[in-house]
Amino acid sequence: MITLYSFPHSRSHRVSWTLEELGLEYQCRHVALDKGEGQTDAHLARHPDGKVPVIEDGDVCLFESAPICRYLADTYGDGALLPSDPVARAQVDQWLSFIVTELEQPLWNQAKHTFALPEDKRIAAVLPVCAWEFQRALSALERRYNGQEYLVGNTFTLADMFLAHTLSWAVSMKHRLPENLQRYRERHNQRPAMAKAAEKEKAAASA
Amino acid sequence: MITLYSFPHSRSHRVSWTLEELGLEYQCRHVALDKGEGQTDAHLARHPDGKVPVIEDGDVCLFESAPICRYLADTYGDGALLPSDPVARAQVDQWLSFIVTELEQPLWNQAKHTFALPEDKRIAAVLPVCAWEFQRALSALERRYNGQEYLVGNTFTLADMFLAHTLSWAVSMKHRLPENLQRYRERHNQRPAMAKAAEKEKAAASA
Numbered sequence: 001m002i003t004l005y006s007f008p009h010s011r012s013h014r015v016s017w018t019l020e021e022l023g024l025e026y027q028c029r030h031v032a033l034d035k036g037e038g039q040t041d042a043h044l045a046r047h048p049d050g051k052v053p054v055i056e057d058g059d060v061c062l063f064e065s066a067p068i069c070r071y072l073a074d075t076y077g078d079g080a081l082l083p084s085d086p087v088a089r090a091q092v093d094q095w096l097s098f099i100v101t102e103l104e105q106p107l108w109n110q111a112k113h114t115f116a117l118p119e120d121k122r123i124a125a126v127l128p129v130c131a132w133e134f135q136r137a138l139s140a141l142e143r144r145y146n147g148q149e150y151l152v153g154n155t156f157t158l159a160d161m162f163l164a165h166t167l168s169w170a171v172s173m174k175h176r177l178p179e180n181l182q183r184y185r186e187r188h189n190q191r192p193a194m195a196k197a198a199e200k201e202k203a204a205a206s207a
Numbered sequence: 208m209i210t211l212y213s214f215p216h217s218r219s220h221r222v223s224w225t226l227e228e229l230g231l232e233y234q235c236r237h238v239a240l241d242k243g244e245g246q247t248d249a250h251l252a253r254h255p256d257g258k259v260p261v262i263e264d265g266d267v268c269l270f271e272s273a274p275i276c277r278y279l280a281d282t283y284g285d286g287a288l289l290p291s292d293p294v295a296r297a298q299v300d301q302w303l304s305f306i307v308t309e310l311e312q313p314l315w316n317q318a319k320h321t322f323a324l325p326e327d328k329r330i331a332a333v334l335p336v337c338a339w340e341f342q343r344a345l346s347a348l349e350r351r352y353n354g355q356e357y358l359v360g361n362t363f364t365l366a367d368m369f370l371a372h373t374l375s376w377a378v379s380m381k382h383r384l385p386e387n388l389q390r391y392r393e394r395h396n397q398r399p400a401m402a403k404a405a406e407k408e409k410a411a412a413s414a
Binding site for chain 1 (some may be wrong): 324
C-alpha cells in the first residue's frame with residue numbers, strides 16, 4: 001500500500017487529494033514537524049530537507065508535491081488528472097510550474113518570515129512585499145483566467161487542484177482574491193475527494 | 208521552426224541548452240527585458256507576467272523553463288534527457304522541482320531584493336537570510352549528492368542541466384559551493400551544447 005507522510009494544512013494535502021481522486025488505497029503517516037520529527041534520521045532518509053509530502057510506493061520513495069502527483073496520475077490514472085496528449089500535458093505542467101514558483105512562493109516567503117524560519121531570521125519588513133508579489137502573480141494569472149471552469153481543457157486536472165489549494169492557502173493568510181477566482185476556488189474545493197483527503201490527514205495527526 | 212524568446216544569463220538558457228542537446232533548429236528572439244519589452248502587449252500575449260523563456264512551436268506557446276524543457280524532451284528527444292520509465296522520470300522530475308522551488312528561490316529572492324523588484328520594494332535586510340536559505344538547500348542536496356557523475360541514473364538528464372545552471376547562477380552571485388558540487392558544475396558546463404546555447408542567446412541580444 002502507498003504511504004503518504006503528511007502534515008495537515010501543508011502541501012501534503014495536494015498528494016492526499018490526488019490519491020483520493022484516483023481512488024487509491026493509502027495510509028497517512030503524520031510527521032510532527034512542529035515537534036522536530038522532520039529532522040530525525042529516519043525522516044531525513046525519506047526527505048533530504050525533512051519536509052512533507054513524501055510517498056513510499058513499494059521501492060519508490062519521492063518528495064516534492066508536483067512530481068509526486070504527476071507520478072501518481074501517470075502510474076495509476078486514466079489521463080484525466082494529467083493528460084497524455086503532449087500539448088495538453090505541457091499546458092497542465094506549465095500551470096503547475098507557475099503555481100509553485102510564482103503564485104505560491106510569495107505565500108511561502110510570508111509564512112517563512114512569520115513563523116517557519118528561525119526567529120532571528122524573520123524580517124517583518126518583507127511581509128508587505130510578499131503581499132505585493134502575490135497580487136502581481138494573481139494579475140498575471142488573470143491575464144489567462146477569465147472565469148472558465150478549468151485551467152486547461154474541459155476536465156479537472158492537477159493544475160486545477162494545485163491552483164484551488166494555493167488559493168485556499170492565500171485566503172487562510174487573509175489575501176483577497178478576485179471574485180471569479182474566489183468562485184473557482186470554492187467550486188473545486190467542493191469535490192468529495194478534497195474533503196476525504198483533509199479528513200484522512202487530520203485523523204492521522206490525532207491518532 | 209521553434210522560436211525561443213530569450214534574455215542572456217536568464218532561465219531561457221535552460222531552454223536553449225535543451226534545444227542544443229536535442230540538436231533542434233530554432234531561432235532566438237531577444238526580449239529586451241531591461242528596456243521594458245517584456246511588458247508590451249505582444250509579449251504579454253506570450254507570457255502573462257512578461258518574462259522569459261517562452262517558446263513557440265507551431266501553434267504551441269509555452270512559458271516556464273521546466274515545463275518547456277520537459278515538452279521539448281518528450282516531443283523531440285530519445286528518452287535520454289527525460290527518461291520514459293515512470294520511476295526514473297519521477298526522480299528527474301523530483302530534482303527539477305527541488306531545484307526550482309528550494310535551491311533557486313533564495314537566489315531569485317536575492318536578485319529581486321538587489322535589482323529585480325521596484326526600488327521601493329527592495330529590503331536589504333533579507334539578503335543574508337537568502338544566503339542562509341541557499342546554504343540550507345545545498346545541505347539538503349548534499350544529503351543525496353555524494354560526487355556521482357549524474358543526479359539520476361547513468362546519463363545526463365534535465366535534472367543535471369538545471370542543477371548545473373542553478374549552481375552557476377549561485378557562483379555568479381558569489382555563493383560558495385562544496386568542492387564536489389563545484390566539480391559537478393564545471394564538468395557539465397563543458398558540454399558543447401551549453402556553449403553553443405549561450406553563444407546563440409548572446410548573438411540574438413546584439414543583433
